[in-house]
Amino acid sequence: MQLEIAYPDRLPLVPETILRQHKVHEPFDTRFRSAARLLQSLWRERQGIPMGFYVNGKGRKKPLGSRLSALASAGGANFLSADIRRLARREMAYREPGAMIDEHRVWSNMLSSMPLTFNLIGGLKLNPDLAHQVARTLWPELVDEICHIQFEHSPGRGDLAFTADGTAFDAFLSCRDADGAKTFVAIEVKYSEAMVEPEAKGRPRYDELSASCGLYRDPNDPKLRGNPVQQLWREHMLAQCLISNRMYDRGVFVCLAPKLNDPVQRACAQYNGHLAAGDNLCAFDTLTLEDMLGHIRAAGAAEFADALDKRYCDFGPVHELI
Known part of the structure; x- marks a missing residue:
């Protein structure tokens, strides 16, 4: 029984x-x-x-x-299929200069969020029709067409036009909306992390961006600069720079994590409380891994969704x- x-x-x-x-x-x-x-x-x-x-x-x-x-x-046993393994190997071989990918963790650590990123987003990249259908459902105002999917992406590591550091997105979808505007979906993937990453302090560029980007009710709040929200703060500002520098017209920064990972869900709720309303701002979205798999399943890829679910969520x- x-x-x-x-x-x-x-x-x-x-x-x-x-x-x-x-x-x-x-x-x-x-x-x-x-x-x-x-x-x-x-x-x-x-x-x-x-x-x-x-x-x-x-x-x-x-x-x-x-x-x-x-x-x-x-x-390649850390990947759900041989095709995803080949994609991960290729993406790591051709990664952006300065991209921080710990290959040992990717290949051997089952808890690492980067293998999850390749298994999930990489699986979508291998199936463009599925990727389009899922993204259009999740972000209909932003996505009509996905032009490119990248991993560990930053528009300019060390560049003062951005965050002047190595901050990057786990996955990045360059898109067009129904009117042809350039849009993006920038994704930070969490699996077992507890939002206690090392804090990057003493960087004047962060304070400059926090004050000028328009995202925050109180851009000088010290809570933005500490865990559990400081990584979200840095990445969201980087995403806003893509709009401020006119590289994209609109976009969203997404934190994707399992619904039962309470530290991540609490951090996202706390971070959301710091955000201000305004025009021409990059949106912030919290998406559970389970909801993502539900959209994949609804798009007709039940076998792919089930494999991810058994590996990470069930x-x-x-x-x-x-």
Whole structure:
């Protein structure tokens, strides 16, 4: 008899015995990250993929259920299909100068958001008709045609016309709307992250942009400059620069994350509270990974959506262990 999940709106605090059994006990994981790490290990086990290792602070190899073996990594087991693996390899080989892509994490770390980006957005890039249909449904005022999809994209790393740093978008859709205007969808993808990235402080360009871009009710608010919203602040300002510099007519900056990743969802809600209304501003949108998969499924790609769902969103195997 299968028990009904009592609390479908939350994930469990997985007992340490279960985490240790599947080699995923990491004491500093958030509640979501712990469950997601276990989910990845269970998915790997179902696929018959061998476990990998990481080197701990004492220089010893430690098996980790959410890591792929060297052989599995080299074979592209972190990707949902051979076509996506080939696309990821090509995109990384031809990435923009200065683009920060940790290839080891992409190939071997199952929790990393970059493999998710390639599996999801890369899968859409390989199917232009599906990409157009999904984007038109999600952002109908911006997207009539997708002209190009890029990964780890920045319009100008280190350029004072932008953020003068290495800030970039995980995925970037260059588009045209129904009237032919140049539009964009800039996407930051989160999976198990908790919005505690290293803070970039002491950069005068950030303060200049915050004051001039028009996005914020209080551009000098110190909360914008700290976690959990500082990365959203930097990327949204970069997106606004694309409009201010007349490279695009309109656009939206999107944070895409699982609905049960509470730290990300709270950060997005907090960041949204800082935003001002005005003309000619880049919009901000929060999109759950589950909603994205729902649109993919509705567009007729149920097999693709189901594969992504089982890999990243369906925590049924975790609940069954509880």
